[in-house]
Amino acid sequence: MTATAPIERGIVEKQLERxxxxxxxxxxxxxxxxxxxxxxxxxxxxxxxLKGYAIGLDVFDKxxxxxxxxxxxxxxxxxxxxxxxxxxxxxxxxxxxxRIVIPKGSYVPVFELALDPExxxxxxxxxxxxxxxxxxxxxxxxxxxxxxDPAQEFLADGFTEEIIDALSRFREIRVVSRHxxxxxxxxxxxxxxxxxxxxVRFLLEGSVRRWEDQLRITARLVEAASGEQLxxxxxxxxxxAQSLFDIQQEIAAQIAAExxxxxGVIHRIGSGQRAGTQALDAYECRLLASEYWRAPxxxxxxxxxxLLERAVAIDxxxxxxxxxxxxxxxxxxxxxFNLKPxxxxxxxALEAAQRAVDxxxxxxxxxxxxxxxxxxxxxxxxxxxxxxxxLQLNPYYPDMLADLGSCxxxxxxxxTGLALLERAIDLxxxxxxWYRAALVLDHYRRGDYEAALAEARLMGDxxxxxxxxxxxxxxxxMGRDGDxxxxxxxxxxxxxxxxxxxxxxxxxxxxPEALQKKMLDDWRKAGLILVFDPPDSP
Numbered sequence: 186m187t188a189t190a191p192i193e194r195g196i197v198e199k200q201l202e203r204x205x206x207x208x209x210x211x212x213x214x215x216x217x218x219x220x221x222x223x224x225x226x227x228x229x230x231x232x233x234x235l236k237g238y239a240i241g242l243d244v245f246d247k248x249x250x251x252x253x254x255x256x257x258x259x260x261x262x263x264x265x266x267x268x269x270x271x272x273x274x275x276x277x278x279x280x281x282x283x284r285i286v287i288p289k290g291s292y293v294p295v296f297e298l299a300l301d302p303e304x305x306x307x308x309x310x311x312x313x314x315x316x317x318x319x320x321x322x323x324x325x326x327x328x329x330x331x332x333x334d335p336a337q338e339f340l341a342d343g344f345t346e347e348i349i350d351a352l353s354r355f356r357e358i359r360v361v362s363r364h365x366x367x368x369x370x371x372x373x374x375x376x377x378x379x380x381x382x383x384x385v386r387f388l389l390e391g392s393v394r395r396w397e398d399q400l401r402i403t404a405r406l407v408e409a410a411s412g413e414q415l416x417x418x419x420x421x422x423x424x425x426a427q428s429l430f431d432i433q434q435e436i437a438a439q440i441a442a443e444x445x446x447x448x449g450v451i452h453r454i455g456s457g458q459r460a461g462t463q464a465l466d467a468y469e470c471r472l473l474a475s476e477y478w479r480a481p482x483x484x485x486x487x488x489x490x491x492l493l494e495r496a497v498a499i500d501x502x503x504x505x506x507x508x509x510x511x512x513x514x515x516x517x518x519x520x521x522f523n524l525k526p527x528x529x530x531x532x533x534a535l536e537a538a539q540r541a542v543d544x545x546x547x548x549x550x551x552x553x554x555x556x557x558x559x560x561x562x563x564x565x566x567x568x569x570x571x572x573x574x575x576l577q578l579n580p581y582y583p584d585m586l587a588d589l590g591s592c593x594x595x596x597x598x599x600x601t602g603l604a605l606l607e608r609a610i611d612l613x614x615x616x617x618x619w620y621r622a623a624l625v626l627d628h629y630r631r632g633d634y635e636a637a638l639a640e641a642r643l644m645g646d647x648x649x650x651x652x653x654x655x656x657x658x659x660x661x662x663m664g665r666d667g668d669x670x671x672x673x674x675x676x677x678x679x680x681x682x683x684x685x686x687x688x689x690x691x692x693x694x695x696x697p698e699a700l701q702k703k704m705l706d707d708w709r710k711a712g713l714i715l716v717f718d719p720p721d722s723p
Contacts, residue, residue, distance in 0.1 A: 661711030
């Protein structure tokens, strides 16, 4: 546990000396200097000064024009330092009463006291309540080094650490710390024993194999109690084309998104098992709601609102349910789904999103709901602050990246927005059609109408996108009157209030005026006349 009272300086210095003399640090002069520097700065009361710039100058002898946002040496070496500390405490330092930890995202060391073996019954982590373990709890086991070279062990350890960090960004999943899992490194253990010892439902196992410049990483998700393999993926990379650090981050992000995103493997399994029961708790209501975003419909929206409102009624302090409720309330405005009389949808969305952030400031989904609502309300400074926080908390959340990319692209920052959208598509194992709306409009605004039409037909008729409206304006521009007539008749049947919907969507997404004019002209060419009156806000 982290110390709640100051630890005598001499005790920390003695532990530091022991770590620096260990096999993990005795031959790594620069990493030893890095660790010694940050620990002594913290002990001297200079923790606030432990920033990338200061460390670059004092530890890595950089010049005064050093820019840590360009030169990543401090960040890269900090990752290696964390890995070395993990290895030390998994081996030589396993029974040490004090641990020195450098938390991810910080250079300030934390001093943790190990549990008293006589009080805890040993050095193994305390067992978790079975009801908690039944939920989304996972242990990332140390990846195996299959390279045939013990010197490549750092590769496997590095991937393990990156995946733990990426997966822990998803707040609905409890991820066991690396201190607990590294105790089992190079030890064959039955999954059922691990489930009991670590209090988890899932194990993530894997391996790293390097030969020449080729790298293969495999990852397998296993249900611990049964040993059943739930998913398996392999990732091949060429190290001459990418740096090792970039490869580690990229693959860790893909594995974490595949497993941990709201529609990832763990949540799909959980929601599938609970879909037929009415005896749901708050977490299970939240779990079932995660299916909605794959192909949103008015019918599913109504069901999901009910589930999430039930979740926050059962547990008013459940930040994750409030966050998703904020997004779903916003869909009343975005899609016109199940509009309620009384308070506007975006007011209710803002209240729910703010409640989520107040309850759990580290929950990225809460900040996601907040930035999306702020954007639609035209509160751009507040949007930027919430978006920055959401990205900082979880840069591996595909739905969040896709919505943020859409906000930026459709309001005119196409370069930034499209980059976020492409990252979302790369990370998501099954990207829903609504990710593609901004890609359609990008092809369209640049005059690549065939590509725009092909992209539109991949969207599906979901949420605010309205695939038919997108197709129709492109057909109008291309002069394909026969196809346009048939499609316009379908739109009039499916969306009789299309004029108000289009006007409100333009306002909601803050589309540039030139793009709005082009879209209106092409709809008119296709025979869909839009006469705008100021719409009532949903």
